[in-house]
Structure formats: structure tokens, C-alpha cells
Amino acid sequence: MVLLAQISDLHLDGTARASDRAARTVGYLRGLRQLPDAVLVTGDIADTAARSEYTEAARLLDLPVPVLPAPGNHDRRPAYRAALLGEPPSDEPINRVHDVGDVSVLMCDSTIPGRDDGRLDAVTLSWIDTTLADRRDRPALLAFHHPPTVLHHPLPDASRLGGASDLAALLGRHPQVVALITGHAHTAAATVFAGRPVIVGPAVTWTLRMPWEGSEVADRQQPPGIAFHVVTDRTLVTHFRAVT
Numbered sequence: 169m170v171l172l173a174q175i176s177d178l179h180l181d182g183t184a185r186a187s188d189r190a191a192r193t194v195g196y197l198r199g200l201r202q203l204p205d206a207v208l209v210t211g212d213i214a215d216t217a218a219r220s221e222y223t224e225a226a227r228l229l230d231l232p233v234p235v236l237p238a239p240g241n242h243d244r245r246p247a248y249r250a251a252l253l254g255e256p257p258s259d260e261p262i263n264r265v266h267d268v269g270d271v272s273v274l275m276c277d278s279t280i281p282g283r284d285d286g287r288l289d290a291v292t293l294s295w296i297d298t299t300l301a302d303r304r305d306r307p308a309l310l311a312f313h314h315p316p317t318v319l320h321h322p323l324p325d326a327s328r329l330g331g332a333s334d335l336a337a338l339l340g341r342h343p344q345v346v347a348l349i350t351g352h353a354h355t356a357a358a359t360v361f362a363g364r365p366v367i368v369g370p371a372v373t374w375t376l377r378m379p380w381e382g383s384e385v386a387d388r389q390q391p392p393g394i395a396f397h398v399v400t401d402r403t404l405v406t407h408f409r410a411v412t
Contacts, residue, residue: 176351211240286314
């Protein structure tokens with residue numbers, strides 16, 4: 169069994185509110201009876217991509233287990249690389265694979281610089297294809313920021329993942345992919361894409377209010393959310409928790 173925690177959409181912006189919500193969320197993880205095997209951070213770590221926001225993120229996310237980030241549309245690759253990865257600034261896609269227990273976790277870059285919508289570009293799709301081909305005997309998760317499916321709210325649906333047919337074709341070649349793990353939408357959700365579960369993690373900063381809940385988009389009174397993913401063989405079970 170592999171236990172993964174997922175947090176998403178911290179939107180650290182230098183304010184006390186954002187910092188407090190992120191710190192409470194990380195504190196919740198630290199206080200667990202059993203720490204997860206890794207923590208996935210599915211994008212929008214910073215709000216304006218200032219270096220100071222990433223410096224704060226690096227401090228907050230200093231946990232005794234691996235922390236596996238992926239960028240979101242509010243992140244900027246050069247600052248993200250320098251502050252979070254300790255690498256020279258670059259505009260190249262940020263793709264990393266991590267073997268957590270017997271599960272391969274591919275943290276993929278679905279961002280399009282300067283835009284809110286997403287796409288797994290040709291470089292990233294080729295990297296995913298090659299990486300999965302080298303790990304055919306291991307269950308795998310693909311984690312990235314933008315959901316590839318309609319979620320029935322105009323805000324995330326206007327900026328979801330493009331090029332979905334390319335991703336579907338790739339998944340058809342790699343049956344070991346157990347699920348897709350995303351963020352971006354600020355609401356915990358579950359759906360299916362190309363025959364695989366899609367789990368949308370809740371946000372730390374604020375919760376999306378669905379159209380049937382009211383006209384105001386952002387519910388800032390809801391507590392931060394966490395998802396816990398349990399992977400056994402090629403099965404995924406997800407549990408959601410609120411950090412009160």
C-alpha cells in the first residue's frame with residue numbers, strides 16, 4: 169500500500185491569510201498518526217510567482233517525507249525552478265518522475281506560459297510516453313494542474329486541459345496508469361477520462377462555489393482541503409478531509 173497526500177492551489181501571496189491557511193494544512197499533515205509516503209502539490213503554489221512566495225513555500229513544505237510539486241497557471245517556470253528545485257531558471261516544461269514504494273508518480277507540467285488554460289505539450293507527452301514505457305510493470309499516477317474534463321462550472325471549464333485526445337491516445341498505450349490527479353478547480357471532484365479516474369484535489373486558499381450553491385464564485389469561509397490517495401496494486405481509493 170502506498171499512501172499519498174495531495175494539497176493544491178496554495179496561492180501564497182505574502183498575506184497572513186494565505187500563509188496561515190497553508191501552515192495549518194501542513195501542520196495537519198505533520199500531526200497525522202501515520203505520515204504519508206509522499207505529498208503531491210498540484211500547482212498554483214505561488215499567486216504572483218514572486219521569488220518571495222516560492223521561498224515561503226519551500227519553508228512551509230519542509231516535511232519529513234518527499235514533497236512532489238507540479239506547476240500551475242499562476243506559477244512561473246524560471247522562479248519556480250530556482251526557488252523550489254534549486255535549478256537554473258528556465259522556461260522548459262518541469263516534468264519529474266518519482267518512484268514512491270512500488271508506484272511511479274509522474275508530476276507533469278500542464279501549464280502554457282502566460283495563459284490560464286493548460287496543455288500537455290509535445291515535449292511533455294513524449295516524456296510521459298517514454299517514462300511509462302520504462303515502467304510498464306509498475307502502477308503509475310499522472311499528476312498535473314489542469315483537469316482534462318468538464319466540471320460544470322464556467323470558471324474551471326474555461327481553462328481546463330486542452331489537447332485531451334492526445335492524452336487519451338497516450339493512456340491507451342499504458343494500461344498501468346491507475347488515475348489522473350489534478351488541481352486548479354478549487355473543488356474536490358471525481359470523474360472519468362479515457363476510462364481512468366480523475367481526482368480533482370480541493371484547494372488550500374478558497375473553495376469554488378458551484379452554480380447551484382450561489383452566484384459568488386469564491387467561498388473564502390470554507391476550510392482548506394486535503395486529499396489522501398491510497399494505491400494498492402492498480403486500485404486507487406481517495407479520501408477528502410477539511411482542515412478546521
